[in-house]
Amino acid sequence: MITRFAFTLCLVTLGCAVFAQGPRPSNLGASSLDLGESGIQWYTTWESAEAEAKRSGRAIMFVAAATQCHGVSGVF
Amino acid sequence: MLAPDGQEWLSRASRGPEQVLGRSGATQALNRFALMYPAKANTKDAFVQDFHSFRQALNVASADQRVLVLVNAPAEQEAKLRESLRSVANDGAVIGRFHFDFDQGTQWKTNIDGTSDKSGIVLIRPGEFGLKGKVLKQLPLDTENEQIIASMQKANDQFAATTEKKVYSQHVAKGTRQGVYFEGAVPYGEDRDGDGQVDRRGGGRGRGGFGGRGAGGRPTP
Numbered sequence: 001m002i003t004r005f006a007f008t009l010c011l012v013t014l015g016c017a018v019f020a021q022g023p024r025p026s027n028l029g030a031s032s033l034d035l036g037e038s039g040i041q042w043y044t045t046w047e048s049a050e051a052e053a054k055r056s057g058r059a060i061m062f063v064a065a066a067t068q069c070h071g072v073s074g075v076f
Numbered sequence: 077m078l079a080p081d082g083q084e085w086l087s088r089a090s091r092g093p094e095q096v097l098g099r100s101g102a103t104q105a106l107n108r109f110a111l112m113y114p115a116k117a118n119t120k121d122a123f124v125q126d127f128h129s130f131r132q133a134l135n136v137a138s139a140d141q142r143v144l145v146l147v148n149a150p151a152e153q154e155a156k157l158r159e160s161l162r163s164v165a166n167d168g169a170v171i172g173r174f175h176f177d178f179d180q181g182t183q184w185k186t187n188i189d190g191t192s193d194k195s196g197i198v199l200i201r202p203g204e205f206g207l208k209g210k211v212l213k214q215l216p217l218d219t220e221n222e223q224i225i226a227s228m229q230k231a232n233d234q235f236a237a238t239t240e241k242k243v244y245s246q247h248v249a250k251g252t253r254q255g256v257y258f259e260g261a262v263p264y265g266e267d268r269d270g271d272g273q274v275d276r277r278g279g280g281r282g283r284g285g286f287g288g289r290g291a292g293g294r295p296t297p
Contacts (some may be wrong), residue, residue: 002130034236037173053082056119056122058080058115061109071247074138074202074203
């Protein structure tokens with residue numbers, strides 16, 4: 001549903017972990033989204049996200065996250 | 077949150093959705109922004125996602141636990157495919173379930189099993205740590221969109237049925253034990269105190285963390 005209303009960008013180069021001063025990585029569990037189900041359709045470069053935002057006129061939710069934690073890949 | 081021009085800030089920036097979108101709920105807040113900036117063009121024609129590198133695409137697909145759709149085409153065909161695949165990427169059966177990457181070279185084959193010598197639309201199952209992958213299906217570049225979508229749905233079903241959902245903490249602990257290390261462009265760690273610098277104590281790999289190697293256990297690039 002969020003995909004209908006929010007134009008989103010994931011910049012996969014910064015930081016580690018995406019939540020506030022809340023849980024630490026060691027306390028995080030599994031995603032609430034079931035495998036194979038539809039989630040957010042991210043744009044993963046700024047250039048493509050900006051182009052789509054200008055094309056469609058939708059706002060941008062900019063998220064900076066990394067696909068590693070403590071150097072271990074394959075996780076946000 | 078940013079306006080469509082990518083310049084005007086609509087909210088402050090913070091690490092948590094509650095600080096940015098308020099405690100009343102992210103969906104409700106996003107609806108407000110959507111009402112402020114309704115789509116002025118058909119969202120079915122939205123651009124197809126792309127990555128800066130296949131390496132990053134594979135890692136993100138692994139992190140999100142989605143099948144990666146690699147469009148491996150000669151340069152002269154890529155622009156046309158970016159256009160024709162819009163209706164595929166925005167199809168209701170596809171959107172939000174895959175990641176897309178365009179890559180013209182052959183370097184991507186290095187750590188992928190089941191590749192062929194031909195160009196094509198390649199459906200790839202990402203490995204557990206996003207460093208390897210396996211071809212689930214390869215389609216010719218001139219495949220009809222309906223057939224691409226059908227193949228993607230089948231790959232998605234297969235992937236979901238045969239993949240174990242990741243548990244964040246267990247994944248990182250396992251990766252640490254196995255010595256998995258993904259080289260990135262920025263220093264690793266967390267900025268929990270919000271000073272713009274990676275925390276050297278408390279936010280890094282300290283006691284009780286993953287593998288206990290201590291904060292900054294590996295040199296930062």
